[in-house]
Amino acid sequence: MDLTAVTTAAPARHTPITRNLMLVIGLLFMVGVLIALMALFSIAARLDAEDLSKTTFYTQRALENRITASKNYIASYANWTTAYDHLNDKVDVQWAYVDQNVGKTLFTIDHYDGVFVIDGQRSKYATVRGLLVQDQATTYLSTSMAPLIDEVQSQESLIEPVSRYTLFEGKPALLTAAAIVPNDERPAVDPKSTSVLIYVDQLTPEKLKTLGADYGLNDLSLTADDAMVPGQPAVALTGTGYSLVSRLERPGHELLWSLLPPLGGALLILALLTAYFFRYVLRTSGHVDASYTSLDLSNQALEASEERFRAVAEAASDWIWEIDDQHCITYLSGRFSTVTGFSDQQWLGQNIGQLLNCDTTPLSLWLNKLDEEQAVSHLRCSYRDQSGQQRVCRVSARPIQSKGAVLGFRGTATDITDEVAAHAQIQHLSMHDALTGLPNRNKLARYLEDALALKEQSAALTLLMIDLDNFKPINDSLGHPAGDAVLLEVAIRLHECTRDIDLVARLGGDEFVLVLHGMDSHAEIDRFCERLLDSLHQPIHYDHHTLHIGASIGVALSRRQGHLPEELIRCADIALYQAKSNGKKTWCYFAAHMNDQIQHRRQLESDLRQAIKNNEFVMHYQPRYHVDGKQIVSVEALLRWQHPVQGLLNPDAFIPLAEQTDLIVPLGRWVLREACETALTWPGAMMVSVNLSPVQFARSDVIEDVREALIQSRLPASRLELEITENVMLIDVDGALATMNALKELGVRLNMDDFGTGYSSLGYLRTYPFDGIKIDKRFIASMSSGSNDRAVVQAIINLGKAMGLTVTAEGVETLEQLDFLISDQCHEVQGFYLSRPVDKFALLPLLKASRDDFPPQGTHL
Numbered sequence: 001m002d003l004t005a006v007t008t009a010a011p012a013r014h015t016p017i018t019r020n021l022m023l024v025i026g027l028l029f030m031v032g033v034l035i036a037l038m039a040l041f042s043i044a045a046r047l048d049a050e051d052l053s054k055t056t057f058y059t060q061r062a063l064e065n066r067i068t069a070s071k072n073y074i075a076s077y078a079n080w081t082t083a084y085d086h087l088n089d090k091v092d093v094q095w096a097y098v099d100q101n102v103g104k105t106l107f108t109i110d111h112y113d114g115v116f117v118i119d120g121q122r123s124k125y126a127t128v129r130g131l132l133v134q135d136q137a138t139t140y141l142s143t144s145m146a147p148l149i150d151e152v153q154s155q156e157s158l159i160e161p162v163s164r165y166t167l168f169e170g171k172p173a174l175l176t177a178a179a180i181v182p183n184d185e186r187p188a189v190d191p192k193s194t195s196v197l198i199y200v201d202q203l204t205p206e207k208l209k210t211l212g213a214d215y216g217l218n219d220l221s222l223t224a225d226d227a228m229v230p231g232q233p234a235v236a237l238t239g240t241g242y243s244l245v246s247r248l249e250r251p252g253h254e255l256l257w258s259l260l261p262p263l264g265g266a267l268l269i270l271a272l273l274t275a276y277f278f279r280y281v282l283r284t285s286g287h288v289d290a291s292y293t294s295l296d297l298s299n300q301a302l303e304a305s306e307e308r309f310r311a312v313a314e315a316a317s318d319w320i321w322e323i324d325d326q327h328c329i330t331y332l333s334g335r336f337s338t339v340t341g342f343s344d345q346q347w348l349g350q351n352i353g354q355l356l357n358c359d360t361t362p363l364s365l366w367l368n369k370l371d372e373e374q375a376v377s378h379l380r381c382s383y384r385d386q387s388g389q390q391r392v393c394r395v396s397a398r399p400i401q402s403k404g405a406v407l408g409f410r411g412t413a414t415d416i417t418d419e420v421a422a423h424a425q426i427q428h429l430s431m432h433d434a435l436t437g438l439p440n441r442n443k444l445a446r447y448l449e450d451a452l453a454l455k456e457q458s459a460a461l462t463l464l465m466i467d468l469d470n471f472k473p474i475n476d477s478l479g480h481p482a483g484d485a486v487l488l489e490v491a492i493r494l495h496e497c498t499r500d501i502d503l504v505a506r507l508g509g510d511e512f513v514l515v516l517h518g519m520d521s522h523a524e525i526d527r528f529c530e531r532l533l534d535s536l537h538q539p540i541h542y543d544h545h546t547l548h549i550g551a552s553i554g555v556a557l558s559r560r561q562g563h564l565p566e567e568l569i570r571c572a573d574i575a576l577y578q579a580k581s582n583g584k585k586t587w588c589y590f591a592a593h594m595n596d597q598i599q600h601r602r603q604l605e606s607d608l609r610q611a612i613k614n615n616e617f618v619m620h621y622q623p624r625y626h627v628d629g630k631q632i633v634s635v636e637a638l639l640r641w642q643h644p645v646q647g648l649l650n651p652d653a654f655i656p657l658a659e660q661t662d663l664i665v666p667l668g669r670w671v672l673r674e675a676c677e678t679a680l681t682w683p684g685a686m687m688v689s690v691n692l693s694p695v696q697f698a699r700s701d702v703i704e705d706v707r708e709a710l711i712q713s714r715l716p717a718s719r720l721e722l723e724i725t726e727n728v729m730l731i732d733v734d735g736a737l738a739t740m741n742a743l744k745e746l747g748v749r750l751n752m753d754d755f756g757t758g759y760s761s762l763g764y765l766r767t768y769p770f771d772g773i774k775i776d777k778r779f780i781a782s783m784s785s786g787s788n789d790r791a792v793v794q795a796i797i798n799l800g801k802a803m804g805l806t807v808t809a810e811g812v813e814t815l816e817q818l819d820f821l822i823s824d825q826c827h828e829v830q831g832f833y834l835s836r837p838v839d840k841f842a843l844l845p846l847l848k849a850s851r852d853d854f855p856p857q858g859t860h861l
Contacts, residue, residue, distance in 0.1 A: 022278050029274060033267060040259060044252030051248055055217065056233040059246055062215040063235055070176040070201055071161040073110065077102065078178035078197045079159045087117050087180050088195050091125040097132050104130035106199070109767070111207065114140055114168060114200030117180070121145045124195070137198065142167035142240075143175060148198075152177050153191040165237040166200070172222050172242045173202040203244075206544060212246060219247040318412040322400070323352050325408050327364060339415055341386030356381040356395060356413070367409055370397055381413075391417045435484055436491040439505040444513055447503055448565035451515070452558060460520040461558040464529070465572035466494075468510035468536075469550035469584045473698050477735050478545065485542045486549060493535045497528070513569075520559055522589070529553055529587040537585070552579040553587035561590060577601070580660075605661055607643065608654055612666055616642050619674050620837035623846055624689070624808060624830040627822055632850040634687035634721060636830065637675035638837050639667075659695040668696040669705050676713035676720060678840050683851050689721040691753065697728045703742045710746065717747030723774065725753045737768060744769045751808070755796060765803055773800050777811020777831070784816050794824050801825075 077083055083102070086092035097103040106112045107130035116137040117125035123137040138145060143166040152162050161178040168175075179194040201207075203222060212220030223245045228234060234243040319339055322331035329352055332344035347355055353363045358381045366379050379395045397411035431443040439447065452458050468490065475483035487510065494504045494512060503515040514532075519525055533551060540547040554576025561571040571590040579588035581601070611617060618640050623632040641649040658664040672690055679688035692702065710717050722743065728736050740750060752765075755773040765773070775796050782789040793809070800807035809821050812831030821829055835846065 022281065025274070029270075036263075040256065040263075044256045047252035047255060048248070048250055051251055052231065052233055055246055055248055056235070058215045058217055059220070059233055059235045059244055062211050062217065062220070063244055066201070066211060067163045067174055067176070070174055070199060071163055071178075074161050074176045074178045074197060074199050075159060078161070078180050079183050080180075081182040081184045081186075083197075084180050084182040087125065087197070088193075091117055093125070093132070096125060097127065102197075103127060103132075106130075111201070112199045113173065113202040113204075114198070116198040116200070118145060118149060118177075118196045118198060121149065140169055141175065141200065148175075148177055149196050152179050152196050153194060155179075155191075158189075158191055158194065165240050167240050168200050168202045171202055171204075172237050172240045173200050175200055208244075210544075217246040218249060221245060318414045320410070320412055321352070322410045323408050325406060327352050327367065327409075329355070330408065339385075340383070340391075356383050356393070358382075367397060370399055370409065380416075391415060392420045393417075433506040433508075436488055436506050438491055438512075439503060441505070441507050444503070444505040444507070444515075444569075445565055447505075447515065448568065451517075452563040452565060452568075455563040458558065458563060459517055461568070462516040462519045462525055463556045463558070463568050463572045464514040464516065464532075464587075465554040465556075465569070465576040466512040466514065466532075467552050467576055467580065468512075469552060469580075471510040471549055474547055474549070476698060478542070478547075482542050482545070482547070486540055486547060489540050490536065490549075493538075494532075497532050497535055513572075520557060525555060526587075529555070533585060533587070550585040552576060552584045554579055555587055555589045557589075601657070604654070605657060608641075608657060608661075608663055611641060611643070612663065612670075616644070617667070617670065618642050618648075618839065619671070619678065620839055621678075621688075621843045622830060622837040623835045623843070623850075624828050625834050627818075627826050627829055629818055629829065629834055630850070632686070632847060633828055634689055635679075635682070635843065635847075636689040636691075636723070637671065637678075638691075639671055655693065659693060662695075662699060664693050664696045665700040668693060668700065669709070672705060672709035673712060676709050676715040679715055679719060680713060681840075682844070682847050684847075685716075685719055686847060687719050687721055687749070688715075689723055689751065691723045692728070694725060694727040697724070697736070697739070702739060703746070706743060706748060707746060710748075718749075721749040721751055721771075723751045723753040726755075740769055751806075765799075765805070770805060772806035772808060772827075774808045774810050775826075780809050780811045780817055780821075780831070781813070783820050784814075790820065793820075793826075797824050797826050800827075 086095040087102070095101055102115060102117075102125075104127070106115050107127070113129055114137075115125075115127045116123050118137060123135070126133050126135060126137060128135075128140060143164065148162070148164070152158075155162070158179040158181050161176050163174065163176045166173055166175040175198060177196050177198045179191065180197050181189055181194055205221065208220045208222070212218065221244075222237075222242045223232075223234070225236070225241050225243055228243060228245070232245050233248060234245045236243045319335040320331070320333040321329060321336070323329050329347050329350055332347060334344075336347075337343055356363055358366070358379055361379070363379070363381065366377070370377055377397060379397075380392065381395050382390060382392050385391055393413040393415050395411060395413050397409045399406045400408045400410050431439060431446075433440045448461075448463075451461060468486075471483065471486060474486060487506075490512065491504070491506065494514065498504055498514060498516070501517045503513075505513045505515070507513060516525075516528070519528065532553070536549060536551045540549065554572045554574065556568050556572035556575060558568060561568055574594045575588045575590040578594050579586050582588060620638045620640050621635045622638060624634045624636060625631060626633055639651050639655075641654055643649050655664070658667050675688050675690050679686065682688075696702065706720070706722070709715075710720065724740075743750060749771040750769060751772045751774060752768075752770050753774050754776045773796070775793055779789045779793050779796075783793060784790075797807050806827050808828040808830060809817075809826050810830045812818055812821065812829045813833045815833065817831075818829060818833060838846070
């Protein structure tokens with residue numbers, strides 16, 4: 001019988017059935033895949049269409065709301081009798097620009113790039129980005145003035161603003177115009193005689209970024225109409241040639257990219273399984289339908305084994321190599337090309353020493369040692385891949401022997417570049433600060449040990465311990481990203497101020513250390529510290545915020561304080577504390593007596609903590625009188641510490657320490673609660689005034705503290721007045737405004753303390769919800785000395801009256817000062833001439849006498 005004929009004919013009996021079955025299954029598989037893909041693409045297209053519609057809607061809404069806000073804002077200025085009196089005929093530049101009523105604050109605070117007052121078609125007052133200019137409005141605007149003025153003056157209601165799009169200095173902007181009319185009961189004005197106030201809000205990238213964040217829009221920006229991309233959501237700015245566009249999130253596209261890879265992988269696996277199933281079916285049918293010889297089976301098994309070996313070799317992360325007895329490469333696995341970028345043909349026949357290099361031992365010597373020992377060994381080598389990048393691998397090798405003779409070597413090469421880099425990174429991080437990359441405390445200690453190893457023979461070292469001022473308020477108000485940005489900028493500036501031979505390190509938080517080589521004279525160190533502080537005092541710009549910090553520096557010298565690293569750091573730390581106690585923003589050299597001051601400060605801090613626990617604080621109260629000096633209108637609560645050893649201490653002795661240690665928060669809560677509870681025992685509805693520390697304002701929830709004090713004491717909120725210094729507003733302008741508005745919603749009064757001594761301005765008084773101001777006692781003390789302080793006091797009183805604020809003069813100590821204030825018609829006075837601070841028991845007779853002599857008449861101003 002012909003065996004060949006049998007083996008070839010037998011499988012044909014069942015092969016058509018098997019193939020037909022596999023064809024049906026394959027077609028069903030492809031149909032299912034196509035249906036799934038069509039459904040997926042349909043869903044993605046619908047999601048993208050919905051995203052386009054939503055983005056266009058919110059872009060339009062954002063622009064409309066900004067226009068509405070601008071109309072409401074300009075209406076509050078244009079429909080204003082005072083503005084009508086100062087702007088309608090000849091513009092009062094003093095009132096408008098110098099007094100900041102329609103001046104720089106409209107740019108710096110309200111962000112209007114242009115402000116114009118138009119009479120006819122002539123611009124009689126103009127400011128551009130907060131600066132007073134003499135140019136006409138048409139110099140900056142693309143809008144014709146005549147139609148605009150006619151539209152404003154022709155409206156049925158003159159107080160209704162008009163808005164349109166325009167180009168301001170060639171860039172798109174929102175223009176809002178309104179007629180300037182009085183809001184009192186004057187006879188109706190002639191519409192054609194009114195001047196027109198124009199605000200220009202240029203749509204800058206910064207404003208668009210903020211506007212987009214408010215409405216959840218991505219990359220809100222302006223695009224020229226001729227550069228528009230089809231399908232992009234846009235709102236046309238009519239007449240400007242620009243449109244407002246934002247980037248689509250394209251959820252459908254993202255869905256496709258997120259699902260297609262895993263879906264493709266799943267389909268690939270399913271296809272492989274199907275192929276494996278087909279193969280199994282064919283093989284099984286072949287075994288059933290045909291009789292193969294043992295040689296065929298052996299060949300198939302051998303082929304499968306070789307295929308598995310190749311799959312394992314190619315799938316492994318290592319690449320396999322073989323060399324002959326002359327160390328020439330005879331084989332490289334497929335992974336070699338994937339890892340190195342070279343093809344195996346480029347290196348076959350080359351000496352392996354030309355490919356791999358070891359810094360510690362020659363590769364040929366290492367291989368010969370393997371020949372002697374006949375064992376597997378490992379060696380770290382390096383090589384350059386096709387792109388020229390240096391890479392590291394771990395090489396293993398074993399001799400290839402036949403009848404005792406070494407024919408060559410076979411081994412693997414494992415790429416460990418990432419492992420070596422990670423180890424180096426770990427070593428770096430153990431010695432460097434993760435945020436700034438500066439050396440950390442460990443690196444500093446090792447550096448000082450090496451630099452001071454020779455003790456007296458070592459080079460002179462100057463160690464500067466630096467602590468940032470005003471850093472914590474920035475971190476608390478703007479968040480850790482802002483704090484990190486400040487620390488990175490400080491690190492850059494410290495490097496710029498030092499030399500390559502010096503060391504800049506960060507100990508943690510806001511503490512830095514400089515180690516200066518060869519700088520040992522006080523004059524040279526003083527010049528360096530002055531230059532360093534000047535650099536750190538420069539403003540830092542972060543996310544539309546201008547941040548200001550300072551620094552205090554403690555100085556220790558190795559030639560004076562010794563050559564022990566720990567002692568040098570300790571001395572610099574003590575000197576740093578002394579510098580901060582001296583008023584910050586300065587530097588101080590270590591001196592032996594500072595140890596005693598540190599101990600005194602620590603003892604006082606311990607006593608202060610114990611005093612809070614033991615309730616050693618008492619309240620004194622100083623009345624505030626009507627300007628006639630007879631009727632008490634309110635009482636100011638003043639804190640005192642009844643120290644068990646030092647006696648009664650004034651706030652100046654312990655409040656700064658409380659602010660530095662955060663003890664001001666529990667102490668401030670106690671003062672609020674005690675003052676409110678005591679005020680309930682006073683006759684009538686006498687008001688109590690409590691001072692708030694700026695640190696307490698920044699680090700505590702003042703709103704909740706005041707609310708709890710009022711609830712627990714049951715004192716009506718209208719009887720509580722909070723005195724706030726302007727430093728609160730300088731730390732966080734937006735946060736302070738929000739907090740003050742919330743306090744006003746509780747029903748309490750707000751008083752600006754020490755007005756006139758800092759950066760107080762008309763803008764603060766108009767923006768913040770103050771009920772009164774207190775003139776600083778330094779102005780009152782020098783009123784009679786022939787200086788200009790009398791005129792300053794008169795100006796503050798007139799300003800307070802014009803804004804409807806109660807004006808209080810504090811520090812009145814003579815009859816002459818009181819007479820001056822009566823003559824100037826100040827509202828209220830306070831000082832030693834009228835009454836010193838007294839305890840709550842001595843206060844009651846004063847309140848009763850004032851109430852008997854002057855029964856209540858109406859409400860407090």
